[in-house]
Amino acid sequence: MIHQPPAGARDLLPLEVAQKAWINDNLQRVFQQWGYQRIVTSTLEWLETLTAGGAVDRTKVIQLQTAESQALGLRPELTASIARAAVTRMAENTFPQRLCYRANVFRHPPRGSHGKQMEFYQAGVELLFAAGIVADAEILLLLADSLDALGLEDWQLILGEAALGRSLLDPFPEPVRETVRHCVANLDRVGLQELPLDEDLKAYALDIFDLRGEPETILARVSQFDLGPEAQEIVANLKALFALLAGSTQKQLPIILDLTLIQTFDYYTGIVFEVVNFANHQSYILGQGGRYDQLLGLYHPQRENHPGIGFCLNIEELHTCLLTSPQLPKQLAGSAWLVIATEPNAQQQVFHYAQTLRQGDEMVRVEVELGGRSPAEIYAYARSSHITHLAWIDPSGEPKLETL
Amino acid sequence: MLTIAIPKGGLLPEAIALLQQVGLDFSAFLDKKNRQLQITDPTGTARAMLVRTHDVPVYVEYGQAQLGFAGYDVLREKKPDVANLLDLGFGGCRLSVAVPKASPYKNPRQLPPNCRVASKFVNCAKDYFRDLDLPIEVIPLHGSVELGPITGMSEAIVDLVSTGNTLRENNLEEVEVLFHSTVRLIAHPTSYRANRHNMLDWVQKLEQIL
Numbered sequence: 001m002i003h004q005p006p007a008g009a010r011d012l013l014p015l016e017v018a019q020k021a022w023i024n025d026n027l028q029r030v031f032q033q034w035g036y037q038r039i040v041t042s043t044l045e046w047l048e049t050l051t052a053g054g055a056v057d058r059t060k061v062i063q064l065q066t067a068e069s070q071a072l073g074l075r076p077e078l079t080a081s082i083a084r085a086a087v088t089r090m091a092e093n094t095f096p097q098r099l100c101y102r103a104n105v106f107r108h109p110p111r112g113s114h115g116k117q118m119e120f121y122q123a124g125v126e127l128l129f130a131a132g133i134v135a136d137a138e139i140l141l142l143l144a145d146s147l148d149a150l151g152l153e154d155w156q157l158i159l160g161e162a163a164l165g166r167s168l169l170d171p172f173p174e175p176v177r178e179t180v181r182h183c184v185a186n187l188d189r190v191g192l193q194e195l196p197l198d199e200d201l202k203a204y205a206l207d208i209f210d211l212r213g214e215p216e217t218i219l220a221r222v223s224q225f226d227l228g229p230e231a232q233e234i235v236a237n238l239k240a241l242f243a244l245l246a247g248s249t250q251k252q253l254p255i256i257l258d259l260t261l262i263q264t265f266d267y268y269t270g271i272v273f274e275v276v277n278f279a280n281h282q283s284y285i286l287g288q289g290g291r292y293d294q295l296l297g298l299y300h301p302q303r304e305n306h307p308g309i310g311f312c313l314n315i316e317e318l319h320t321c322l323l324t325s326p327q328l329p330k331q332l333a334g335s336a337w338l339v340i341a342t343e344p345n346a347q348q349q350v351f352h353y354a355q356t357l358r359q360g361d362e363m364v365r366v367e368v369e370l371g372g373r374s375p376a377e378i379y380a381y382a383r384s385s386h387i388t389h390l391a392w393i394d395p396s397g398e399p400k401l402e403t404l
Numbered sequence: 405m406l407t408i409a410i411p412k413g414g415l416l417p418e419a420i421a422l423l424q425q426v427g428l429d430f431s432a433f434l435d436k437k438n439r440q441l442q443i444t445d446p447t448g449t450a451r452a453m454l455v456r457t458h459d460v461p462v463y464v465e466y467g468q469a470q471l472g473f474a475g476y477d478v479l480r481e482k483k484p485d486v487a488n489l490l491d492l493g494f495g496g497c498r499l500s501v502a503v504p505k506a507s508p509y510k511n512p513r514q515l516p517p518n519c520r521v522a523s524k525f526v527n528c529a530k531d532y533f534r535d536l537d538l539p540i541e542v543i544p545l546h547g548s549v550e551l552g553p554i555t556g557m558s559e560a561i562v563d564l565v566s567t568g569n570t571l572r573e574n575n576l577e578e579v580e581v582l583f584h585s586t587v588r589l590i591a592h593p594t595s596y597r598a599n600r601h602n603m604l605d606w607v608q609k610l611e612q613i614l
Binding site for chain 1: 407466467468486487488489490491588591592593594595596597598599600
């Protein structure tokens with residue numbers, strides 16, 4: 001038997017672990033500063049919980065074979081689990097709830113995908129029981145602050161509005177509306193042009209396709225459309241949100257308003273967004289999120305609905321983008337020591353000295369030489385392990401210090 | 405810098421001509437002595453990659469090329485996750501079912517269940533026969549698909565036809581058209597949404613000359 005991780009699973013070696021921990025620690029620090037508290041939910045959940053009433057694609061969830069009568073799955077994301085926890089066990093708490101997490105998630109690779117990774121790490125936040133543009137603004141500003149804390153500068157936010165995106169399609173007659181939606185969501189402009197629509201509707205469809213760009217410009221453009229009262233309200237709220245954001249930070253948020261950002265599987269009811277970064281001729285989705293005002297009602301014992309909004313950041317992608325940044329630690333922190341007994345009866349003194357070193361400095365890494373190696377071998381080991389300090393202890397306890 | 409994936413072979417000259425019309429000159433690819441697979445245009449504005457037709461969508465899907473020229477036939481076959489922006493109008497052909505002239509089956513529906521159909525377009529062939537509710541065995545081939553029925557390996561083929569000469573010269577006849585194909589402008593979705601390298605400008609320029 002070859003003992004390798006199964007296809008789609010990975011081991012993380014020490015430096016990568018340290019780097020990802022640095023990313024996670026910085027994110028949690030920012031989340032905490034904004035008043036978010038860490039929650040840990042179960043990795044295993046009922047499949048029913050994880051599929052969020054059909055909003056999450058069942059085929060993506062990795063299911064487990066157990067003796068239970070109901071199917072169990074590994075969580076593909078955290079929002080559904082946190083929503084469940086918040087309306088059941090945390091029902092007595094005061095509103096709003098600010099919760100954050102760092103966790104692994106599991107997904108079957110999408111059909112036709114070329115990579116087979118199944119386990120991913122995410123860090124994110126959920127702001128529950130709070131509706132309105134101030135909550136929306138907090139989430140976007142927190143997102144910007146989080147990326148800032150990692151030293152990431154070259155990113156953009158592609159932001160859409162789920163309800164507005166849907167209501168813009170209302171003028172299309174029922175059977176063709178689904179096809180229009182599919183073409184718009186998948187950026188199939190040729191597909192739109194080939195649809196059996198009359199002149200006006202076709203021109204309208206192509207106009208919708210191009211609703212992407214600088215927020216003020218796009219909002220002005222969409223205001224010219226013949227919008228119903230609900231859509232008009234959404235547009236007004238978006239204008240207010242951008243006005244609020246503009247004056248609320250020193251650095252303007254790099255936002256592209258894209259009303260064609262429609263997903264097939266999702267629980268988003270309001271703003272929905274993706275964080276993108278382009279580096280090394282690649283594009284990375286660093287994170288995603290949105291407002292989900294119908295999700296909590298699925299899990300509430302009395303089916304009461306409550307609003308929620310959040311985002312999650314993808315640790316692997318963040319790590320890849322930060323590899324060239326000077327901020328990411330390039331080696332394990334703290335100085336490394338090797339304490340060596342010059343003679344066998346100095347071993348007790350070695351343990352004492354090693355412990356003194358550890359008590360003197362939190363970040364220090366002190367190894368004890370286990371014996372059976374020549375000085376030359378010890379020097380070779382020290383160099384290859386990036387150990388910079390050697391302490392030779394003789395039976396009297398006297399240390400002879402050496403720096404490599 | 406904006407990178408465009410363009411297909412090798414028969415489609416290359418028209419692809420280059422089209423790009424020249426919007427001010428990007430990649431005619432160096434037409435030089436028989438050229439061995440470079442990626443070049444920058446003389447004004448240093450954009451890069452082009454010379455790629456096999458079926459690989460264009462791969463580079464665009466992964467984002468190494470923000471734009472690409474790919475046949476509708478390749479898009480139907482590979483179903484890549486790319487934005488489908490313009491019908492560039494050249495490279496016209498059709499994907500059809502063809503059988504030997506001597507074949508008793510003049511309609512794909514007459515083919516016996518579980519017979520063999522040879523094709524380079526495995527997914528298109530499978531999808532088409534599934535829609536007919538006719539089970540068949542698809543034999544994947546990379547080229548010279550006409551040899552399938554000639555050698556008796558398959559009853560029929562699903563292959564690209566443009567003039568029909570190759571079919572005629574191999575004693576095959578076309579019995580049904582699955583779809584018509586032209587070359588399309590495709591784009592990497594995220595790059596397109598973010599208007600990377602101002603690519604919207606180039607898309608509009610291409611649309612204007614069509």
